[in-house]
Amino acid sequence: MDRKMDRKEIFLLTKPLHSQRTDLCLRLLERSMNAVLYLAGDGVYNLLESSNLKFPSGVMVWACQEDLLARGIQSVEGANVPEDFYRRLVEDMASDDSYIYVF
């Protein structure tokens, strides 16, 4: 393992729960020591309160507001819904010790 412990791993997920990309994303997320998860597009369906998706604990989750609204997803426990989703994503990516994985 040549990964540094202090690196930040950013996961951008745009697929819903039953997609194999979501499955791959979650399996990589579980291996991460310092992860942040961004949900955009159909990725926000993973936040349905009754969805059986479990994110690893300690993972900060951000969701895109306009994508939630369009899809009729009202309450999103355990996720942050910022006004400036894409600005945050880009700022997170901007740090030198971050890595981005897109699904």
Place this chain on the structure above:
Amino acid sequence: MDRKMDRKEIFLLTKPLHSQRTDLCLRLLERSMNAVLYLAGDGVYNLLESSNLKFPSGVMVWACQEDLLARGIQSVEGANVPEDFYRRLVEDMASDDSYIYVF
């Protein structure tokens, strides 16, 4: 149930084993009393000898030769590989009492 018993149901499958379209195709196939299955494109991967796909017994299976060759699938037990796959498909469709389902 208003389906006639003597109707022929033609299934054209172009997706591989783990696709949800393949799964749907098989579930409908199981309900059919007189089915024929045509495999084209990536649908021919369902014929890999060691694949765990089980077609319902009594279903006639036709596979497209050029699609098998391209993908490196050599032996295809339980399926017919005609010279004129698309002509057969069209002739099957041409009969008045046939219905076609594409996946």
Place this chain on the structure above:
Amino acid sequence: MRSVFYLLDVAPYGSEKAYGVLNAAAVSIKMDVTLGLYADGAYLALAGQDSKSLAMPNLSDIIYAYPEVRLLAHEPSLIERGLMSQSLVERVELADEDIFMEQILAADCFIIL
């Protein structure tokens, strides 16, 4: 053809498929037309869609605009996605596996876009 069964199996908004299949169903109302929501297509049944800020058409508005289109949701797909405890578009009829599959086979033609 006197009847057509359209099937949507991908999530709305992320792709044009849901919009496309709704438009296709809407123009088909001189036939018996059913739109089946299956797999990720079941997400189209969620109530309260508001797509203004995405600059996309509101798909549930289209559903309400064409009451002639029968809207059938595959119950196992809803359950797998945790949708049974959510508010759903009122027009949506639930169909168990058996009814859903028989409806597909009962239509004169079957179209997955």
Place this chain on the structure above:
Amino acid sequence: MRSVFYLLDVAPYGSEKAYGVLNAAAVSIKMDVTLGLYADGAYLALAGQDSKSLAMPNLSDIIYAYPEVRLLAHEPSLIERGLMSQSLVERVELADEDIFMEQILAADCFIIL
């Protein structure tokens, strides 16, 4: 970037993705380049491909033409598809879940086409 991990997760020939990702990997050989075969992408590992009658390029020929591209197949994906008992393209390295995932995370960038 000094290293790139391309992932193919759809079947070859049915879509242009496999051809596209092979070409992208081939032009990337000034970096450390790995092509990971995952899910239906694992079918690309099948030996004996002959696409003449489909009028499409032979994808396994491209694999052999670029030995600089490391070709890694996700073993669980091969097993799920019954591919472990088949003849495979010799250049393909098998990787278990652990190794495959760690290789993705070890690369400077990760690209799914």
Place this chain on the structure above:
Amino acid sequence: MKTLTIILTDGPYISEYADMACKIASEALKISQVNIFLYLDAVHIPKAGQKPSLFADMGQQFQDLAEKGAVVRACVRCASARGYPADEAGICPDYHQGIKISSLYDLAEMLKASDKVIALSR
């Protein structure tokens, strides 16, 4: 079978479906009327000037189908969105000959008049 209608939603090359539709349509034209409705990304199929290096020119193949009698129509909403204009007769200057742009209502008319319908999609 008097009439077969084929519906496509993918553009050329990205998937095998345009090619598969050609093979089916070619066979079907020997015994019946064939309609092809190009929907969503499939409105890219009739674009003139395609020069694939390793594949067959899909635009030309669809023109050939039209010349053999297939009725090939592209959805006006999808075509217009993607930059394919049409005149009042549905003719698009960017398209191969014999393929017209028409309303989605034409799809419904095609379906009603068909004995069999095939939709090929990813």
Place this chain on the structure above:
Amino acid sequence: MKTLTIILTDGPYISEYADMACKIASEALKISQVNIFLYLDAVHIPKAGQKPSLFADMGQQFQDLAEKGAVVRACVRCASARGYPADEAGICPDYHQGIKISSLYDLAEMLKASDKVIALSR
């Protein structure tokens, strides 16, 4: 982050990815260089004359990104196959201004020169 490269493989409208790429690129351009490589069906994105009735014109949006400094390049093999010719400078008469057609080797150069890479695909 000095340079971000975004890779797209879907055409406009069929998926949200072109739109999502615009949003990411717009933000990223405020703090870094942005490259966008249009691959496979994404070579349809810069087509001029798009007239979507309910969506934003994606070709215009990518021209705007190019005007704000993004380097937007389309794969020559994919573009040529789909009927988009290029002159020696990579300029395509069918494309919005500022977007060029170039070799796939440009993708490799973009990757090598980038700190971060995002590929958005179905």
